[in-house]
Amino acid sequence: MTFTPLNALLLTAIVSSASVQAADYRKNPFTLVYEGAITANVAGKVNIHPVKYDLHGIQIAANVYTPANYDPAKKYPVVVVAHPNGGVKEQVAGLYAQRLAEHGYITITADAAYQGASGGMPRSVDKPANRIEDIHGMADYISQYPGADTTRIGLLGICGGGGYSLKAAQTDKRFKALATLSMFDSGLVRRNGYQDSQIATIQQRLQEASAARAREAATGEITYSGDAKLTDEQIAKLPFDLYRQGFEYYGKTHAHPNSTFRYTTSSLLDLMRFDAQSNMDLINQPLLMIAGSKADSLYMTESAFKKASGTQNKRLYLIEGATHIETYWVPRYVDQALSQLEPFFDKNI
Structure with a gap:
């Protein structure tokens, strides 16, 4: 795809630090790419269990x-984690x-349907209803564990x-407490652009999405958005920290x-009418919203928080001092987030 500002702004969520060493998924038996990731299941330690389950086929x-020291005969609190x-x-x-499991929770995180290692065709469908159902599905599965x-x-949602x-x-x-980290309102951004840019x-992009759906129905041809390949120079010129x-x-x-920003263009029909912040009054559970003070996405967290009546x-x-993406990996910021998440879940679930 040819680079344009539109393509760049359709991408979500990069740490411009040459000192950061790239993680190699091929060197981890579970293909984990974060610092301190489990490399082997050891008795008495936190263990990881890859699983598969059916969600609506x-x-x-x-x-x-x-x-x-997990004992299946005992009872443990649970946290469901939704990915960006x-x-x-x-x-x-x-x-x-993993860090919440180190604190004593059973935790689960799953690839969204149509994405990652999960099934679903065509690939990279990105519809809000599916992503919400993925979260319900994780609760279904882990409740039987x-x-x-x-x-x-408890429920922890990161970015999108x-x-x-x-x-x-x-x-x-079933979710007794809800926490978000660097919350991102996918509908708001797909509709208005990042920071209303x-x-x-809007109407032009809706026409493009409508045409893409028409092609799918008539010919089976799938059109994709968000898969621009940018040079380092182009990345440096992007207007927002989140994208850079x-x-x-x-x-x-x-x-x-398995990680890609590519999504079917027809998904925009669903994304652009979605509002993560509607009906916030229905949340009656304890709520913790965490974001970086320097995150250019902070406006979404602040807006949703005010609406949580x-x-x-x-x-x-x-x-x-943290930006949006830095909350994902910078050790001191991750530790700071967990210093809030752990007592929050301890108290409320």
Whole structure:
């Protein structure tokens, strides 16, 4: 795809730091690409269990993490972790799932249907209803897992997974507490552009998405968006930290072959009418929203937090100095996020 500002802005989530060493998924038996990732299951330690399960006829690929000295005869609190747009379970979602397991939780993170190692055709369909159902499906599966306490399930959504987690928790009261990290409202950004940068082209892009769906129906041809290949020079000129640092994270330092920003253009028919922040009053569970103080995506977290009128137990926590993508991997920022997540879930699930 030829580079244009539109293509760049359709991408989500890169850390412009030459000192960051790229993780090699081929060197990890579970293809994990985050710092401190499990390399082998050791008795008495946190273990990882790759699993597959059916969700409405689609096979979902997930990783379950069990805490140290896990005993299936005992009961453990659970946290479901939803990954970012374009991300997979082996990246930031896996990092937070592993760290929460180290704290004593059973955790699960799954690749979205039609994405990653999960099934579904055509590939890279990216519809909000599917992503929300993925979260319900993770709760379904982990509720049957040996040792899972179904009365103590928490939900953590990261980036786009955070926006979809807001929607899932509005109606799924199995989730006793909800936390988001660097929340990203996929509908708002696909519709208006990042920081409202594409409002002038809304109708044009809807026409393009409509034409793409018409081609699919008439010929079976699938049109894709968001798969621009950019040079380092082009990346450096992108207007937002999220995109510049996102290309670094997903394309270089924490790259995984299953992770792609490509999505079917017809998905925009669903994405552009989606609003992660509608019906926020339905969230009556304890709510913790975490974001970097320097994140140019912070406006979405702040907006959603203000609309969460259904719970008195809510808190907005800013990680001082962090950008959106830096909350995914920079050790001091990850530690800071976990210093809030762990006591939040301890108290509320």
